[in-house]
Amino acid sequence: MATPESRPTTARGSAARWSLAVLVAINVLNFYDRHVAGALVEPVRKEFLLSDTQIGWINTAFTVLYGLVGLPLGMLADRFSRKKLLAAGIVVWAALTASARWVFSYPFLVITRLGVGVGEATCAPAATSWIGDLYPAEQRAKPLAIFMMGVPVGGALSFFFSGPIAQRFGWRAAMVLAAVPALLLIPLLLGLREPERGAAEMRGPAPAGSIRQLFSIPTFWWIVISGALVNFNLYAIGTFLPAFFGRIHHMDVAHAGITTGIAYAIGGLFGGIAAGTLGDFLVGHRPSGRLALAAFAALAAAPVAYFGIQQKYGAVALALPLLTAAYGLLNMYYGLVYASIQDIVAPALRGTSMAIYFVVMYLGGASWGTVIIGKMSDRYARHAATLAGSAKVTEVFRAIGLQKAMLAIPVLSIALALVLWAGSRTIGRDIEKATERQRDLVIG
Numbered sequence: 185m186a187t188p189e190s191r192p193t194t195a196r197g198s199a200a201r202w203s204l205a206v207l208v209a210i211n212v213l214n215f216y217d218r219h220v221a222g223a224l225v226e227p228v229r230k231e232f233l234l235s236d237t238q239i240g241w242i243n244t245a246f247t248v249l250y251g252l253v254g255l256p257l258g259m260l261a262d263r264f265s266r267k268k269l270l271a272a273g274i275v276v277w278a279a280l281t282a283s284a285r286w287v288f289s290y291p292f293l294v295i296t297r298l299g300v301g302v303g304e305a306t307c308a309p310a311a312t313s314w315i316g317d318l319y320p321a322e323q324r325a326k327p328l329a330i331f332m333m334g335v336p337v338g339g340a341l342s343f344f345f346s347g348p349i350a351q352r353f354g355w356r357a358a359m360v361l362a363a364v365p366a367l368l369l370i371p372l373l374l375g376l377r378e379p380e381r382g383a384a385e386m387r388g389p390a391p392a393g394s395i396r397q398l399f400s401i402p403t404f405w406w407i408v409i410s411g412a413l414v415n416f417n418l419y420a421i422g423t424f425l426p427a428f429f430g431r432i433h434h435m436d437v438a439h440a441g442i443t444t445g446i447a448y449a450i451g452g453l454f455g456g457i458a459a460g461t462l463g464d465f466l467v468g469h470r471p472s473g474r475l476a477l478a479a480f481a482a483l484a485a486a487p488v489a490y491f492g493i494q495q496k497y498g499a500v501a502l503a504l505p506l507l508t509a510a511y512g513l514l515n516m517y518y519g520l521v522y523a524s525i526q527d528i529v530a531p532a533l534r535g536t537s538m539a540i541y542f543v544v545m546y547l548g549g550a551s552w553g554t555v556i557i558g559k560m561s562d563r564y565a566r567h568a569a570t571l572a573g574s575a576k577v578t579e580v581f582r583a584i585g586l587q588k589a590m591l592a593i594p595v596l597s598i599a600l601a602l603v604l605w606a607g608s609r610t611i612g613r614d615i616e617k618a619t620e621r622q623r624d625l626v627i628g
Contacts, residue, residue, distance in 0.1 A: 199377065200318045204327050206372050207311045210274065211334025212341070213366040214307045217281045219339040220362045221246075221297060222423040223346035223441045224355040226430050231355075232290045236424075236565075236586065240558025243423050244551045245294050250301035251546030258309035258539020266310040267378045271370050273310075277303025278366045284359035309538040316526045317379040328526070329460030329519025336452015336515055339422060340445040347426065347441020398533050398540070403475075403614045406607030407521055408541050412549025413600040414482070414517045417593045420553040421511060424561075424586060428493075431583035433500045443504060451512030455481075458512075459519035471527075471615045472608040478520040479604035485513035486597040493590045514597065521604075528614045560589035 221228075225239055232238075261269055280299030287293045311331060319327050342362065349358040398404060425447065429440040459477075466473025492506030529537040562577075565585025569577045 203318060203376050203379075204315065204330065206369065206376060207314060208331050208334055210270065210366070210369055210373065211307060211311060211331055212338040213369065214277070214304050215335050215338030216342040217277055217300060217338075217362050217366065218246075218304060219342040219422050220281065220346045220359060222339075223343045223426055223444070224350050224358060224437070225423065225427045226437050226440070227350055227355045228293070229427075232293075234290060236427075236558035236561040236582070236589075237555060238290065238558070239423065239427075240555035242294055242297055243419055243554035246297045246301040247419065247546040247551035249298050250305045251543045251551065253302050254305040254309065254542040254546070255536075255539045257305050258542070259536050261306070261310040261313055261539075262533065262536050265378065266314050267373060267376060269306050270310045271373055273303045273306030274366050274370055274373075275303070276300075278363040279303075282360045282363035285356050287356065305542070308542065309536075312522060312526075312538050314378065323464060326460035326464050326519070328522045329456045329463065332515075332518030332522060333452060333456035335418075335518065336448045336456065336511070340448035340452065343426060343441040343445035343448060345441075347445075348438040350441075351436060351438035398529060398537055401528050401614050401617075403524070403528055403607050403611040404537065404541075406603055406610065407475075407525060408544045409548075410478075410517070410521065410600055410603045410607065411541055411545030413596050413603060414514060414549075415545050416549040416553035416556075417514055417596055417600070418511075418553075420557045420590065420593060421514075423554045424557060424590065425507070428586055428590060429500070431579065432495075432587055433497055433503070443500070447504060447508040447511050451508040451510070452515045455512035455515035456519055459516040463520045463523055471612040474520040474524050475604050475608035475611055478517050479601045479608060481513040481516040481520075482597050482604060483601035485510045486594040486601070488513065489597060490591065490594040493587060493593065510593075510597075517600075517604075524607075524611060528611065557589045557592060560592065561585040564588040 221242060228234070229236075229239055257269070257273075277300045280296050280303065283296050283299070284293065287296060312328065315327050315331055346355075346358040346362065349361060426437070426440040426444045429435045429443050430437065433440075433443075435443060459481075462477055463474045466477055470476075488506050489510035492503050492510055495503035495506070525537055525541065561582070562585060565577050565581040568581040568584040569575075572581070574581070
């Protein structure tokens with residue numbers, strides 16, 4: 185049996201908290217730079233005379249490449265220094281974000297976002313694997329929920345600042361300023377002590393895992409499918425919510441960005457805190473608690489999102505809290521589900537498992553959410569113009585089209601709830617199997 189001396193060292197107390205703080209800050213700026221394109225949809229669309237479908241393709245190109253490079257980068261995170269890999273990723277995504285300063289065509293804009301996707305693909309596999317080695321299984325939901333609060337916080341800050349900056353200095357200046365803060369975190373990252381893989385498990389150093397072993401876990405596949413559904417919704421929201429407020433509620437780019445930022449900040453923070461606190465509490469009473477709670481949150485998001493999207497001009501005081509609540513409920517997903525992945529996957533496969541999850545999630549859901557919503561928006565806009573006897577699709581018809589297209593979000597929230605509930609029915613057995621494998625390793 186492994187003795188205390190034979191167990192790998194793991195970060196304790198303040199060292200773990202400091203490492204987590206740096207990783208959270210990196211993730212905040214990761215999603216700041218990712219959401220800056222959504223914050224600037226309307227000025228970009230008007231300058232390059234783009235359709236909503238073309239706007240959707242910007243995110244689709246980003247996420248397709250993100251998913252494709254994520255698998256090899258995730259496998260690299262299981263074999264190479266996560267610290268150095270993440271530092272290199274920051275340099276790449278910051279440089280390509282700033283390169284928008286020289287963008288004067290739609291194809292060039294797409295190319296720069298592709299580069300951002302390559303850099304950002306290092307973040308989640310490396311950081312979540314790192315956090316899994318900082319905290320034991322019964323304490324992981326909260327730190328992972330805190331880490332994933334980088335999604336709403338980074339998005340909120342991007343919307344808060346990018347819209348007003350673009351209003352004052354142009355959208356290119358907003359892109360350049362988005363790139364700078366991430367570079368300042370590289371010295372802090374390189375100064376961290378990276379934990380050994382498997383350090384939070386009560387056994388010796390983690391052996392190499394098998395991808396075949398990963399594929400044999402039923403809950404993992406339910407989680408992978410759920411990732412495609414939740415990110416279809418969240419990427420559609422991130423890309424089109426500022427445009428929604430601009431078109432439906434007649435806001436300029438600054439006010440639309442600030443309003444979206446409010447929804448992200450309040451909804452995301454409350455959702456993340458609830459996921460972390462309730463997730464660790466529930467898993468102590470029943471192994472399926474985290475996934476069951478995620479299913480309930482997704483189901484509750486459907487009617488809230490529906491009524492928020494349906495509000496018309498003059499009802500922003502009702503639309504904003506409803507959409508904030510919907511975003512918060514969907515955002516609970518991350519802390520609950522990412523902790524569940526850590527529970528069922530061997531430490532040596534955590535980076536790889538997240539990379540596989542991201543491949544399916546992005547190629548199957550997130551990458552197509554924006555372009556499908558964009559195509560639906562354009563189609564509904566043309567249909568509205570035809571019904572009105574207009575040969576031209578004006579901004580009024582674009583507003584009608586986008587509002588109708590976004591009703592796909594509550595429909596997919598229901599589908600997400602069903603998939604997560606199915607996963608909650610299998611996770612208990614999968615956790616038992618993972619525990620048995622760890623026990624055998626300790627005895628051996």
